[in-house]
Amino acid sequence: MKYLIPVLFLLSLILTNCKSTTNDTSQATHPPAGQTRFHSALLTYADHEAILSSLASVQQFKKLRARTLQQSPPVIRLKEGDVRQDWFFAQAVALNNKEFVQQCFLPKTKEPLLNMMTEIRRPTAKEVRLNQLSGDLILVEMYNFYYNTVVHGWVDIHTKKIIKVVGSPGKLPNITKEMEDLAKEIAMAYPQVKKELDVGQEWPKDMEIVVRNSKSERYRHFYAAVTMTPKDSQHTLWVLVDLTELKAVGYQWTSLWNPKRPQLVTERSLQNEVVFENYCKDTVQLNQGKWVVNYKLTNSDGIEIFDVKYNGKPVLNSAKLVDWHVSYPDKKDFGYSDAMGCPKFSSAAVVAFEPPDIQPIMKGGVRIGFSFVQDFRSPVWPKSCNYRYQNRYEFYADGRFRIAGVNLGLGCSNNGWYRPVFRIDMADEGGQQVEVWQNKHWEKWTQEKWHLQEKKARFSPQGYLVRLTNPDGSGYYLEPSRGQFGDGGRGDHAYTYVTVKHPDLDEGVSDMSTVGPCCNTNFEQGPEKYLQPAEPLDGHQVIWYVPQMKNSDQPGKQYCWVENRVVDGHEGFVTYNGVVGPMLVPFASAK
């Protein structure tokens, strides 16, 4: 009995120990789905220029970059004080080695590409072993901004010669003290970041700020993550900084850094999180001028606009782009039915990376409307067989609106055909009469039909193809693109299908995974299945609109194409947008 108390004490200690051990283990076990989500945002449309224009470090780096691109080789060097004095010679040795500086110029045009020395140090034993080297060695590291590649030069300290050069595409470079400071200053300059941290004019001295590497999987830039932890906070704000384009990309709150189970924020994880959480789950309403537009990023039909009102009056129930049919006639049955949609949990392969972009449409210095554009990309566009598309909607102050699709290349070859499938459901509560301009007059359609804009297609004198008339005599014309919209478009050459709206059938009201195959070159693009057998029109119909365009890489005639360019020494692009889609033009009642 006299041991009972110590035994019980020991037992309780052991049980307590068991409990705490179990807790420790649970931290390292699999977390449940739907775990706490932290606030995140992208700064895609922030006014970077204005925010950073007063930042001396950014301006100085831009000047340094410009000076470097005039040098040969175009490499930002490390300064003497940055490196141990007896290793500093290795920089000159590396820069005099042809293999080390091989990627400093674009092979085709000899344009200078921006490079930066990022480190000179002793290699680790593991690095020496993996590279099967021996001797007294110094490792020189350089980052190539254009190819997003780290180049390692192995310098023998005694012979002062390079014995090996290794290029590692996609590898993260060391962040030098200068770049670390630059990243911090950029991150701290954004009012959005200050607001997140509740910081006024002065940054609190006790805020922990650490710069870490982060990865840019999609744009393939040099990224740094500036992590900021307010004193006594259990959370850290990650601000991703693009050191290639010198701007902040976005931010996300996370739990505190746990070295045992690190949670990282990278370009891809941040983009997916922000777009999915903010645009895929809920409807967003846009109020601009006389327009009210509801929109949502869909599973596989791009960004759908719905319940659109002009001046308080419903004009459009829904518009969306359900498929892009891509075919290559020189390769039989080769192509893809691409769907655009959410970056996570979707049946789309070409997904949204960024939020929609809303811009004013100006004419003669006067704002006449606004555009609403959602961009979608394959993971590593513009590499071969990667695609980039856009939903483009335009809303004008006079009541016109346009439903367009944009193709920005690249695809699998220069012989590609693109056929986007639009589904347009006009607001027709009172019933709408459908007329099509044929044989020089408006011909009333009484049953479901399709129509092709042939090469020599005829339109009404105003350029319209379809007239949709409400019972009160007002309505909308559908004006196909003939290249008249000033956006580089070369005409729609579209198939137009008019099908009866069946309230009891879905027929594309909800998300359509894929409406048709890739490679049909005739009217069989998918919507034809809704007009077999042809039914009489009852005033409530859906318009399916399938324009056709062919890409081109011919100099001066590029279309649906993209080409690489050197911009400030890094990789940039010039796109030759293929734009298709009709304008809907309102008309008033003759009464």
Place this chain on the structure above:
Amino acid sequence: MSSKKQHRQGKLKNKRQKAEKSKTKNRVLLALVGLLVLVFGLGIKGFWAGQKGVNQHTSKTQSTKHPVVVGQADACAKNPAFPLKYGLHPPYFIDLRQLDGPGLRIIEAKKGGKVLQLDSWKKEGTLGPYTLDKNGVIYTAPIPFVNLLGRPPLSYNRILKVDAATGEMSELMHLPHAQKPTEEQPYGVVGMTYDCSNHSLYVSSLAGSTGESEVGRIYHIDLKSKKILHQLDGFDALGLGVFTMKSGKKLYMGSARSPEIFSIDLDDDGGFVGQPVFEFSLAALEGGSYDNAHRIRFLRGNVLKIKGIEFSFSLMAASDPQRNIYLFDYDDQGDKWVFREAHPQ
């Protein structure tokens, strides 16, 4: 303290020392009792740990009745015989990249090597994971790719087999799903690995998982009876691989939701013991990315090779995805994996 001083103090405290001896006896007894309690306590703890993560059809403890042989569990897997009939000579590639159209292809691993694709292989459309067994049978599964045209979400939770002698492809079995797959998340079977010791497959299925609920499953399937022997619920895994460590046999799983690798202990019957345990994050490794472990393979010489890709429960794009390779070496002394390097494929 000097030795003389020690001696004097020793004399003075002689009586006290006798009393101390008696106390020491008591302490030893107490320590023994404590040790017994500790052993008992650890037993309880082990029992709790075993119970905590027990899933449906899982085992309670990891048995150690057989001597441990460190190494990969699929070492007995061999190539099928049928490619020889079609004039192909090993070594082969099993190509499921879908670069030249859907379906399985077997390619001679040499420059200008012959390519074999039987008609029955095209019918099943795009395929994802594969593994081989000791007889040369290929197991694979259909996956959605670019779009769902002609293949609704319900058609992806199946295992297919390719006969080792004839090359004919047929369905091995349909797997049950926790929730009905939808167009928003059509994936079914996405990962598989073979275990020689009991001629069985481990198969991961994402069927029914959504952004809000993780209901993926890992099935342990007896290939002879086509029966599900064990299943682990509530885990969305892509790549799978089995390896026997000094400390026991483990199933390694690449999370479909994060760039993390988990493991779970296996008992002698291949049943799951306890809960999945976090091993490491691909994103946190030097040169790593926010990749999901798409394939987990153990190579000769006890090397762990992980193929990482972007996976976000949306469909694979038409182009060849960016893949990164992560290599690890088994540290025999520490009974753990040591990261070697990461590089693009």
